[in-house]
Amino acid sequence: MCIYSISVGGSPVERYQDSELYRMRHSMAHVMVQAVLEQFPGAKIAIGPPIEDGFYYDFDLPRPIEEKDLKKIEKRMKEIIQGEHAFVCREVSEEEARALFADQPYKLELIDGLVKGKLDEYGNKIKDDDGVVLTTYRQDSFEDLCRGPHVDNTRQLNPEAFSITFKEVAGAYWRGDENNPMLTRIYGTAWKSSEDLEDYLHRLEEAKQRDHRKVGVELGLFAFSQKVGKGLPLWKPRGAIVRNTLERFLQEEQIRRGYEPVITPHIARIELYETSGHYPYYSDSQYDPIDVDGELFMLRPMNCPHHVEVYKADPHSYRDLPIRLMEFGTVYRYEQSGELAGLTRVRGFTVDDAHIFVTPDQLLDEFLAVVDLIQFVFNALGMHDFDARVGIRDPESDKYIGEDDVWQRATDAIIQACEIRGLNYTVEEGEAAFYGPKLDFIFRDVLKREWQLGTVQVDYSLPERFELEYIGADNKAHRPIMIHRAPFGSLERFIGILTEHFYGAFPLWLAPVQMAVLPVSKKVEDEANALASQLKAAGFRTEVFHRGQLGKKIAEARSQKIPYLVVLGPRDVEAGTVSVRLRDDTELDPMSVEDFIRMAQQVRDNRQMDLVVS
């Protein structure tokens, strides 16, 4: 068991778990524990695995850890690494292990879990459970219960390519359970070379610069107010333009594809949610009911029950199906205060929602049509890097409604659709909605961070609970199937992600201000105003910059990421041209206003990313 075996028959790409970096980071975590225990002799230690970009270790410390402790620990880690200590593995019996970790309660609990419950260090059932062997790894003075793998010797670690002060320490529940005590988690990042470390730290800095909370405020897209409440964003005029433009784009595309807009209220009587199952299955995310003259109303956490009631307002023939009801529906969900984050995690948000009612025959085709729509939308926004994830039930949990065979049918349909469209997908347990399995689209932005965006769900349960019907060709009542879907997910989160993806430099069609007219001097103010009117008349959101000299106007327009900077001076007025500079500092040759407008219209109407016609 002490020999780490490379998995056989795996993919040709080396798995992270098999890589040298993984072993280095794992070993680095052990070195950190040794240094922490020297600094805090009474500390209790929990677990500490390698993670993406680094590692962590959880501790129960006798006092809060401070920045200067971390610096000392980091220094000591370098010494330990330079001590060239071997990592020595040995198998231990249960008794030996208990004696070894007699004063480490978390380790004893791990041993209990491994030996009795066949549980791994995270408290999950060990799948391949034929005989659990306990092993330890020791370097220098520190020995840890660990299954490895590690490097052979600390000389394989680079003392100049790691950091434990790059991130704040964090609280983390023992075994990830919020009922357990909170431990102190120290994060580290470790690389093979100091250049790699620098690159990584640079990437973090880049992400910070792009953060939509910073960029969104600079561009005047949105604001939060303590008086309105946390997690409740206010869209400022420029942000509202971006959002309205996206909504219009999607609505027009959906109408083209047979969707029908509906509009429904943000609250409803509690009976609606009792029927739908949101109450009680979704009550953790819902706000307390509102008493209106003795009747209980709820702020809606989802739009589906309302759309179901729209469907129910009329009798339906199989000839009418599929019926596709769409709404940019605002919903309110309770989120714990610590979970709120900018626009990506809020308490009130708008879903680009639609509910499609189909016959069983239509399910697959309609599902495929939804997948096509989502791909179309992502493509239009220049978002090409995404994978699909099929979310199915966690078989251990009881938070789902509906019968087993119904879940199976829905899951089969989703997987079949993925196969037909050749999507690169994974299947994950526990990722389903409470009423049915779903297909999520996971997008990677320019910094390779993953975001869950669009989602499609197949639902047999709500039609059942609401007793939905259509009349079939046999003149008998049948039950339709519902598809829930949202390409953007939530407009708030989506625009947050788009802002970071584009670094605020939205494509022309989305840019809040599309053109800045920059008069060279006051002598051409009148001409500049006239030019702006002309550009506005051509349908472009245009502003004239009056303040300061030309250089200042350019600096300001650049910082606002305005796509076209239209410079106008006496020479242009005389020649009847404009001098266009792009926000990436490209200067175009002087051209007539008409040519410029024609080009910009083409760029806008094709929703091009490039600002010139290619």
Add this chain to the structure above:
RNA sequence: GCCAUCCUAGCUCAAUUGGCAGAGCAAUCGCUUCGUAAGCGAUAGGUUAUGGGUUCAAGUCCCAUGGAUGGCUCCA
């Protein structure tokens, strides 16, 4: 919600062991009319997040509340 850190002018930040709250940008008002990354000057802007406490004296120390940030848990 939990752990940790933080909150000074609209924004970015100063303020010595606890000793008169300041600067740049933005804003307002002048001057300047200038051809591709920030022209010059003046004015105004603050119960230092809020409420208590310690002290002769609190932006600074202590407590509570609110909010933000990094994580955990949860999630569109």
